Amino acid sequence: MTTLTHRARRMEVGKNPEKKVESEEDTNQDRSSDNEDSGDSKDIRLTLMEEVLLLGLKDKEGYTSFWNDCISSGLRGGILIELAMRGRIYLEPPTMRKKRLLDRKVLLKSDSPTGDVLLDETLKHIKATEPTETVQTWIELLTGETWNPFKLQYQLRNVRERIAKNLVEKGILTTEKQNFLLFDMTTHPVTNTTEKQRLVKKIQDSVLERWVNDPQRMDKRTLALLVLAHSSDVLENVFSSLTDDKYDVAMNRAKDLVELDPEVEGTKHSATEMIWAVLAAFNKS
Numbered sequence: 430m431t432t433l434t435h436r437a438r439r440m441e442v443g444k445n446p447e448k449k450v451e452s453e454e455d456t457n458q459d460r461s462s463d464n465e466d467s468g469d470s471k472d473i474r475l476t477l478m479e480e481v482l483l484l485g486l487k488d489k490e491g492y493t494s495f496w497n498d499c500i501s502s503g504l505r506g507g508i509l510i511e512l513a514m515r516g517r518i519y520l521e522p523p524t525m526r527k528k529r530l531l532d533r534k535v536l537l538k539s540d541s542p543t544g545d546v547l548l549d550e551t552l553k554h555i556k557a558t559e560p561t562e563t564v565q566t567w568i569e570l571l572t573g574e575t576w577n578p579f580k581l582q583y584q585l586r587n588v589r590e591r592i593a594k595n596l597v598e599k600g601i602l603t604t605e606k607q608n609f610l611l612f613d614m615t616t617h618p619v620t621n622t623t624e625k626q627r628l629v630k631k632i633q634d635s636v637l638e639r640w641v642n643d644p645q646r647m648d649k650r651t652l653a654l655l656v657l658a659h660s661s662d663v664l665e666n667v668f669s670s671l672t673d674d675k676y677d678v679a680m681n682r683a684k685d686l687v688e689l690d691p692e693v694e695g696t697k698h699s700a701t702e703m704i705w706a707v708l709a710a711f712n713k714s
Contacts, residue, residue, distance in 0.1 A: 476548070476592075488618065497663070499660060503658075507653075508585075509551075510653045511545075518536065518538055518555060519535075520535065520564070535562060537552075547592070555567070564707060568707070568710055600621055601619065601625070603620045604616075664680070
């Protein structure tokens with residue numbers, strides 16, 4: 430269960446012209462996804478998965494809550510949205526038989542590398558898979574939630590640790606060893622608190638000072654991050670520093686957002702279908 434569904438009131442988110450053109454389009458897609466939010470840091474670019482994990486980590490302890498069983502699938506959903514926003518994958522067009530977001534297959538648009546190991550590994554899986562799969566099936570396969578032994582090969586392993594190492598390389602986390610009586614565990618405390626505070630402030634502002642009450646007018650990456658933070662059960666971490674009044678407003682607005690009908694929102698002009706398809710998948714699970 431996520432924060433929004435079980436959280437009670439506090440007090441008690443050249444050579445070959447065609448290839449050359451395709452490469453240029455991919456580059457432009459990557460640049461546009463980087464620049465969609467003008468409030469982002471100009472020095473550090475984070476993927477959606479890195480942002481979700483950063484929000485879920487306890488600053489000093491360097492690990493996520495032991496009770497959070499949602500973040501693993503949330504990170505896989507983030508991978509699919511990130512790939513779609515970078516122009517690598519898309520949902521097949523709707524037909525009379527396949528109108529619903531969850532019925533439509535994930536198709537490959539470009540297999541050019543993104544530079545991120547997890548994204549590129551997922552891209553290879555999607556390219557090699559026949560027949561194609563839906564968003565919900567891909568989240569399950571990437572998480573390893575399948576009874577089919579032949580499809581266990583699609584599971585992405587050590588995702589949190591690999592994302593954490595990326596954040597270490599970007600100077601946001603550090604690596605330590607902690608002893609928990611019976612075992613040692615690698616942890617990743619936050620060292621760049623400014624970057625995390627910037628991220629938290631961006632999400633808080635999106636549902637408070639910069640609230641537009643229309644997902645189609647929201648910055649796409651911020652919308653995706655709110656959906657993923659909700660699905661990963663880390664919104665409480667984002668809003669916990671707010672005053673009681675602002676906390677209530679922020680949680681209610683975030684709740685209203687994720688309770689919108691993905692099928693309706695996904696068909697609107699300029700909507701990013703993959704965001705709503707991922708939300709629909711989590712709503713069903």
